[in-house]
Amino acid sequence: KNEVEQSPQNLTAQEGEFITINCSYSVGISALHWLQQHPGGGIVSLFMLSSGKKKHGRLIATINIQEKHSSLHITASHPRDSAVYICAVWIANTGNQFYFGTGTSLTVIP
Amino acid sequence: NAGVMQNPRHLVRRRGQEARLRCSPMKGHSHVYWYRQLPEEGLKFMVYLQKENIIDESGMPKERFSAEFPKEGPSILRIQQVVRGDSAAYFCASSPPRGEQFFGPGTRLTVL
Numbered sequence: 001k002n003e004v005e006q007s008p009q010n011l012t013a014q015e016g017e018f019i020t021i022n023c024s025y026s027v028g029i030s031a032l033h034w035l036q037q038h039p040g041g042g043i044v045s046l047f048m049l050s051s052g053k054k055k056h057g058r059l060i061a062t063i064n065i066q067e068k069h070s071s072l073h074i075t076a077s078h079p080r081d082s083a084v085y086i087c088a089v090w091i092a093n094t095g096n097q098f099y100f101g102t103g104t105s106l107t108v109i110p
Numbered sequence: 111n112a113g114v115m116q117n118p119r120h121l122v123r124r125r126g127q128e129a130r131l132r133c134s135p136m137k138g139h140s141h142v143y144w145y146r147q148l149p150e151e152g153l154k155f156m157v158y159l160q161k162e163n164i165i166d167e168s169g170m171p172k173e174r175f176s177a178e179f180p181k182e183g184p185s186i187l188r189i190q191q192v193v194r195g196d197s198a199a200y201f202c203a204s205s206p207p208r209g210e211q212f213f214g215p216g217t218r219l220t221v222l
Contacts, residue, residue: 041215042213043153048210097158097168098143098153098211099155100152102151103152
């Protein structure tokens with residue numbers, strides 16, 4: 001069983017739609033990251049969260065520590081948002097390891 | 111402040127050769143992490159290093175793989191006697207102590 005579960009695995013949306021990607025984890029964490037990976041490209045860190053909510057442009061990330069759950073929201077989605085979004089939890093007391101979700105592949109259609 | 115640098119970006123090796131992947135952390139970052147992404151799979155932790163120390167190598171295969179982060183110069187991930195199954199994207203990340211990790215662009219290794 002994965003320490004980090006993401007849903008959905010694949011998501012197709014029309015341009016302009018509001019998108020939510022969910023992440024659940026089963027271990028105590030120091031922080032949670034949302035990462036973005038474009039096809040054939042590198043990885044960009046979107047957010048690092050340990051509590052509450054963060055917003056950057058059209059992206060919003062929330063985390064509920066008690067429920068061990070985080071969501072990534074994209075408002076007014078755009079085709080350039082098409083990418084794989086990866087949830088990663090950082091557990092400092094095991095040597096600063098990251099545990100990664102399998103990713104959500106998002107396609108935004110014009 | 112340049113980001114995390116990795117080179118080469120693409121590396122082709124024949125079976126049995128050695129692969130050396132380099133990672134230069136961001137300025138001021140003393141922690142380096144290596145991750146592997148196999149085709150059609152998610153990212154997996156390999157090793158966590160600080161200068162001249164391996165902190166956690168629990169994700170490293172037992173044989174053929176080694177990593178170092180010397181006092182001077184980049185971190186090196188070395189794969190000896192590569193096999194086709196080593197073909198993957200290898201990502202490096204760096205961070206300050208207990209800080210956010212920033213990822214490099216990755217090195218795509220292809221073993222023929």
